[in-house]
Amino acid sequence: MSARKADRIATFVFTLLGFISIGILLFIILEVLGRGLLTAINPKFFLGKPEAMNPGGGILPMIVSSLYLAVLTLIVALPISVGAAIYMAEFARKGRLVSSIRFSLDSLATLPSIVFGLFGMTLFVVYFRWGMALMAGAFTLALLNLPILLRSTEEAIKLVPQTYREASMSLGASRWTTIRQIVIPSAMPGIITATILPIGRIMGESAAIVLTVGTFIRNIPVNPFSMGAPLAGYIWFAQSEGLTPDYRKIVNGGAAFLLLLVLVVYFLARYAGRKYQEKKLMGARDGK
Amino acid sequence: MRESLARSLIKGDKEAYMKLLLLACASLSILGILLIFLFITRESIPAFVHIGFKNMFLSAHWSPITGHFGMVGFIVGTLFTTVIAIVISAPLGIGTALYIDQIAPEWLRTPVRRGVELLAGIPSIVIGWFGLITLVPIVARITNTSGYGILTASLVLVVMALPTITTLSAETLKSIPQELKEGSAAMGATRWQTMYRVMLPAAREGLMVATILGMGRAIGETMAVQMVIGGARQLTVNPFQPTSTLTTRILTEMGEATGDWRSALFAMALVLLLLSMILIISIRLVSRQRRVAA
Amino acid sequence: MRRLEPAARALVLILAVSLSAGFISSGCGGKSSGESGYSGTVNASGSTTVLPLALEAATEFMDANPRANVQVQGGGSSVGIAQLKQRIVQIALSSRELQPGENDGTFVDFRIAFDIIVIIVHPSVPINNLSYDAVKGIFTGKITNWKALGGPDRKIVVVVRDQASGTREVFDEKALGSTKEEPVESVDSAIELNSNGVVRETIAATRYSIGYLSYGYVDERVRPVSINGVAPTVENSSSGRYPIARYLHMFTRGQPSGAAKGYIDFVLSDQFQNGPVRREYIPVKKVQKR
Numbered sequence: 080m081s082a083r084k085a086d087r088i089a090t091f092v093f094t095l096l097g098f099i100s101i102g103i104l105l106f107i108i109l110e111v112l113g114r115g116l117l118t119a120i121n122p123k124f125f126l127g128k129p130e131a132m133n134p135g136g137g138i139l140p141m142i143v144s145s146l147y148l149a150v151l152t153l154i155v156a157l158p159i160s161v162g163a164a165i166y167m168a169e170f171a172r173k174g175r176l177v178s179s180i181r182f183s184l185d186s187l188a189t190l191p192s193i194v195f196g197l198f199g200m201t202l203f204v205v206y207f208r209w210g211m212a213l214m215a216g217a218f219t220l221a222l223l224n225l226p227i228l229l230r231s232t233e234e235a236i237k238l239v240p241q242t243y244r245e246a247s248m249s250l251g252a253s254r255w256t257t258i259r260q261i262v263i264p265s266a267m268p269g270i271i272t273a274t275i276l277p278i279g280r281i282m283g284e285s286a287a288i289v290l291t292v293g294t295f296i297r298n299i300p301v302n303p304f305s306m307g308a309p310l311a312g313y314i315w316f317a318q319s320e321g322l323t324p325d326y327r328k329i330v331n332g333g334a335a336f337l338l339l340l341v342l343v344v345y346f347l348a349r350y351a352g353r354k355y356q357e358k359k360l361m362g363a364r365d366g367k
Numbered sequence: 368m369r370e371s372l373a374r375s376l377i378k379g380d381k382e383a384y385m386k387l388l389l390l391a392c393a394s395l396s397i398l399g400i401l402l403i404f405l406f407i408t409r410e411s412i413p414a415f416v417h418i419g420f421k422n423m424f425l426s427a428h429w430s431p432i433t434g435h436f437g438m439v440g441f442i443v444g445t446l447f448t449t450v451i452a453i454v455i456s457a458p459l460g461i462g463t464a465l466y467i468d469q470i471a472p473e474w475l476r477t478p479v480r481r482g483v484e485l486l487a488g489i490p491s492i493v494i495g496w497f498g499l500i501t502l503v504p505i506v507a508r509i510t511n512t513s514g515y516g517i518l519t520a521s522l523v524l525v526v527m528a529l530p531t532i533t534t535l536s537a538e539t540l541k542s543i544p545q546e547l548k549e550g551s552a553a554m555g556a557t558r559w560q561t562m563y564r565v566m567l568p569a570a571r572e573g574l575m576v577a578t579i580l581g582m583g584r585a586i587g588e589t590m591a592v593q594m595v596i597g598g599a600r601q602l603t604v605n606p607f608q609p610t611s612t613l614t615t616r617i618l619t620e621m622g623e624a625t626g627d628w629r630s631a632l633f634a635m636a637l638v639l640l641l642l643s644m645i646l647i648i649s650i651r652l653v654s655r656q657r658r659v660a661a
Numbered sequence: 662m663r664r665l666e667p668a669a670r671a672l673v674l675i676l677a678v679s680l681s682a683g684f685i686s687s688g689c690g691g692k693s694s695g696e697s698g699y700s701g702t703v704n705a706s707g708s709t710t711v712l713p714l715a716l717e718a719a720t721e722f723m724d725a726n727p728r729a730n731v732q733v734q735g736g737g738s739s740v741g742i743a744q745l746k747q748r749i750v751q752i753a754l755s756s757r758e759l760q761p762g763e764n765d766g767t768f769v770d771f772r773i774a775f776d777i778i779v780i781i782v783h784p785s786v787p788i789n790n791l792s793y794d795a796v797k798g799i800f801t802g803k804i805t806n807w808k809a810l811g812g813p814d815r816k817i818v819v820v821v822r823d824q825a826s827g828t829r830e831v832f833d834e835k836a837l838g839s840t841k842e843e844p845v846e847s848v849d850s851a852i853e854l855n856s857n858g859v860v861r862e863t864i865a866a867t868r869y870s871i872g873y874l875s876y877g878y879v880d881e882r883v884r885p886v887s888i889n890g891v892a893p894t895v896e897n898s899s900s901g902r903y904p905i906a907r908y909l910h911m912f913t914r915g916q917p918s919g920a921a922k923g924y925i926d927f928v929l930s931d932q933f934q935n936g937p938v939r940r941e942y943i944p945v946k947k948v949q950k951r
Contacts (some may be wrong), residue, residue: 086557090470094653096459097466097479100533103526106487107497114500131716132937150676162392170386182647183396189580191401191587193614194636197621198403202408207655212776222399229396255382271672276488278675283490286589286614297720305403311492315590318496321858322713324940327500334496338489345488349481431824432833432844463783499875504866513818515852598823598853609852619855622709623737623825 108338115335124332128297129313134325138333140299144213144307145282145340148292151217151303153274155310156228159221161270164232165258188226196287204291213300215330216292223287224277231276234267236262268358279283279344279363283337287312310337407636414630423634426468429616430466436631438613440602442638443613445605448477448517449585450594452524459525459579460532465562467533468540480537487530495591498523503595511606515597518606523591528581535580539544539573583646587639589614613639673712698726699923705743707754708732710827711909714774715754717937718928725927737825744913751921753912756827760841767914773928774909774942778832779893781861781883785868788812790887797837799871802848807869819851820863820872825947828857835905836888857941873905875897877941899948909942 118124125136163180171177199219209215239262247257277344293306294316300307308316319328414423419434426437468478502522507514543566551561567574597609598619611619613635624632699722705715712735719731736744738755742763745753756776759768780796782788788810791799798804799817808814822829841846854860857878863884864870876893879885885893888903897903919924926934934944 082557082560089559089562092461093466093470096462097471099459100463100486100529100630101479101482103529104482104489107486107489107494107526110497110501111493123761131713131720132940133717146675146678159392159395162394166386166389166393170389176390176394179397180393183400185650186400186643186649187396189583189587189646190400191589191614191639191643192585193589193617194403194407194639195606197410197617197633197636198406201406202402222403225396225399229655245511252384255385275672275675279488283488283492285490285492286618289618295716311490314496315594317500318594319855319859320709320713321856321862325857330496331500336492338493341488341490342485345485347675430844430846432839433846448941456838507867511868512819513852513863513870515863598855599850600853603850608850611853619823619853620825622735623740625739 111331111334115331115333116339118328118332119336119339121332127335129295129308129329130323131295131297132322134323136323136325136329138310138313138329138336140296141310141313141333142306142336144292144296144313145309145311145337147300147303148213148216148220148288148307148309149278149281151213151226152220153281155217155279156221156224156235157274159233160225160228161263163225164229164236165263167229168233168236169254169258169262184226184229187222191225191286192284193286193290196290198222199287199291201218209304211291211293211306212304213292214303216288216307216309217303219287219291220281220284223284223330224280227280228274228277231273232266232270235266235273238269239265268355272348272355275348275351275356276343279341279348282309282344283311285309285315288312289315310340387611396439404640407633407640411630411633411637414627414634418631424632429600431620431628431631436628438616438631438635438638439582440600441611441613441616441635443602443604444517444596444610445614445642448520448524448596448612449582451517451521451606452528452585453578453582455521456525456528456532456581460529460577460581461536461574463529463533464536464540465566467537469562469566480534483530483533483537486526491527491588491591494523494526495594498591498595499580506607512607513597513609515595515609516605516607517596517603517610520596521606522591522611523595524585524588527591529583531584532577532581535550535577536570536574539570539577542573571576572653572656573575576650579646579650579653583643586646587598587614589618593618687806698728699920700726700728701920702730702732703752703921704732704750705741705752705754705911705924706736706750707746707752708738708756708774708827709735709825711754711773711911714909714928714937714942715911718924718933721933722924722927726923728921729923731920731924732788738827738830742912745914748914751913751917752925753910755912756933757830757907758910759912769913769916771911771913771925771929772908772945773911773925774934774938775895775945775948776828776831776907776909776942777893777898777903778828778836778873778905778907779876779879780871780873780886780888780905781864781879782835782886783864783866783868783870784882784884785814786871786884788886789884793836796888797845800837800847800851801845802850804910813869815869818867818870819848820860820867820870821847821851821853822860822873823853823855826855826876828873828875831907832905835907836873837937854882875941876943878925895943895947898943908945 124137125142126139129138130136199215203209203215203218204211243261243265244257247261288309289312293308294312296306296308310333314330318330423436423438427439428437429440430434466475471479498519502519503514506519547565547569548561551565592612593615596611596615598611599609601610603610616634617635621632715733719733723729723731738757741753741755744750781810786807795810800819805817806814807817833839833845837845854863857875858873861883862911864872891897891903893903898906911925913921935948938944
């Protein structure tokens with residue numbers, strides 16, 4: 080076979096593979112939205128209360144649970160991630176401790192989410208006696224997302240130009256003051272941008288939360304230590320229990336809504352990321 | 368460094384306190400993984416004591432109501448679905464990465480990359496539901512079976528592992544020094560020859576890491592697989608037969624299991640933990656090879 | 662204060678929306694004061710089979726009695742009964758009878774619904790009646806092909822419920838003869854599904870399949886099968902001729918009082934029995950005394 084022919088075949092094959100990958104994405108989005116979009120955008124659905132046995136249920140407490148859980152998780156996870164990232168970016172030196180930290184982060188990142196769910200259930204739900212609670216899920220998901228949050232935050236901090244730090248220290252500021260007044264504020268836009276994407280991941284998580292947060296509630300949760308029913312977990316519950324006569328419609332609608340939610344968060348994160356990049360470029364240009 | 372930190376603390380140096388606090392934050396990751404390991408092990412001890420290693424790991428007879436807790440069937444289920452999924456998604460993912468890096472026209476490059484990222488973000492429950500209402504009927508019609516089973520589960524896992532493999536492979540390919548690629552082209556090589564003779568060898572470790580991480584994704588997936596694999600307790604390697612994986616069994620039974628049964632489920636979690644560790648060590652080994660070679 | 666970046670703006674937007682949604686919605690539907698009716702908290706837990714009924718009743722009961730608070734959770738019949746014993750809950754939901762040793766003498770049994778387990782097949786299976794032995798043989802894997810029963814030469818696809826299911830428990834006990842001392846396990850190649858709804862969908866879509874469903878779920882897409890010539894009707898079940906049936910229970914310690922009594926009275930009321938109960942089960946009153 081001539082080199083040219085091989086090249087043409089390879090080009091064709093890889094193009095095909097690329098298109099298959101995108102095709103899979105489009106297929107899924109079209110199927111899920113096709114079946115559920117009409118239900119998802121119906122206010123009676125996304126503003127309604129769920130039904131245990133009757134048709135016509137809604138998913139409002141589920142949506143609120145998902146958002147609430149995301150907020151709680153970030154409240155728990157962000158300070159720790161930022162603190163840890165500052166340490167890793169500013170102070171860490173090659174050594175056994177740092178290697179252990181990296182290894183631990185890699186381990187956490189590879190562990191199946193259901194193992195996190197078991198852990199969260201054992202520690203927070205049973206041992207701490209919180210019962211099924213949004214906070215139990217928040218702590219569990221904080222641990223689960225720690226590796227990714229830490230990595231993005233660390234990158235944002237590392238991107239702060241060294242010259243900022245040097246300038247601050249040369250003016251007599253202590254290391255800590257430099258970090259607090261200069262580095263963190265400079266990195267903040269990057270940190271916030273890096274935080275938006277995990278929100279989507281948190282709302283999409285199901286295995287870890289069905290054991291720690293809950294799968295069905297009638298009313299909107301207010302107390303963070305009460306049970307919740309994040310949308311991802313409720314979808315699984317509804318399709319596995321199949322209790323209401325219209326459960327297929329509800330699951331279709333719920334899945335479509337969740338997909339839309341994730342799409343919105345994704346594009347928001349992309350948009351924010353782009354704006355942040357532009358700002359950085361402009362700032363660099365002005366020699367700030 | 369640690370002695371000076373201790374000395375600073377004694378001196379009451381505020382900065383030292385801060386450093387310690389930050390170090391504590393970073394160390395929470397170590398604490399986290401240790402706690403997980405501890406708790407899972409502790410909860411699984413009754414199973415090892417009352418049921419025994421042999422009855423759990425050398426038996427495929429899982430029947431809690433008759434007192435049998437052999438999980439080999441589920442270990443095989445986990446491994447088999449993962450292998451099939453990787454066999455499909457690794458070439459697909461690496462091929463897509465090559466497409467993005469080398470073949471795609473400039474205007475398509477970013478959209479395709481973003482598309483793959485988007486695929487990564489789709490919740491597994493949505494993919495599982497898609498599998499249940501779309502894939503299961505298709506597989507059922509083609510194979511004249513119920514549609515649940517290893518094959519359908521593997522297809523779903525392909526969707527989950529693909530973005531990981533693609534994204535990491537694309538990153539690896541991008542990081543190959545431009546001079547290598549240009550040098551090859553300058554010598555008159557076709558694009559395919561460049562890919563085959565220069566890029567793939569150079570990217571070998573990175574692509575292996577990408578594949579291993581894809582495997583990790585597949586092994587750990589619960590929801591999507593649970594909805595399409597059929598939940599049977601049997602050990603089987605027939606792709607059209609229903610079975611279970613470690614993750615799906617834990618999910619479906621944890622709600623009702625008590626006593627030794629519950630402990631056996633935690634033993635399954637321990638197996639999953641072990642599998643994850645094996646993957647991480649594999650990645651470390653592969654990366655170390657690269658450092659040595661460089 | 663630095664001008665908020667677009668990224669921060671996006672984050673604040675998400676937080677604001679979620680918090681407002683929470684506050685606004687919790688503001689609505691607040692309990693009005695001065696209403697008559699029961700008050701107090703009732704905790705119930707147990708069977709996931711009874712759970713939807715209990716949840717539905719709780720909702721309607723709380724609507725009528727705004728000062729009452731009925732909390733219902735699942736966990737399984739065994740969990741509910743254990744929690745009743747430990748006084749963690751006042752009501753245990755159960756899809757089975759009490760086992761010896763569970764009742765410490767104080768338990769009161771309220772039967773709240775009657776459930777018939779119907780064996781169903783995909784329409785492609787031309788069989789209307791099975792003997793007990795045939796049923797046991799099929800579900801334990803001893804009979805694997807329909808031709809052994811006079812049907813087509815095709816492998817039998819067996820569908821069962823998950824281990825946590827009360828429906829499965831009754832089926833295993835009454836159709837397979839499984840007991841605590843000598844449990845009988847379904848064949849391990851059986852597809853395990855989590856709910857009546859999904860079982861029905863699967864059997865309706867899978868040729869040569871067989872499974873079981875609660876009475877209220879049977880529809881025209883699946884064919885019910887008689888056992889030993891007895892059809893799974895209300896009459897046959899209440900008279901005992903069709904034995905694969907059971908009551909759904911709510912147990913209490915001693916006679917209930919206050920909101921718990923009100924709640925159980927409501928569950929047994931005609932309004933609830935002829936409404937939600939009838940949709941999937943059989944109202945208790947319709948069943949002759951067994």
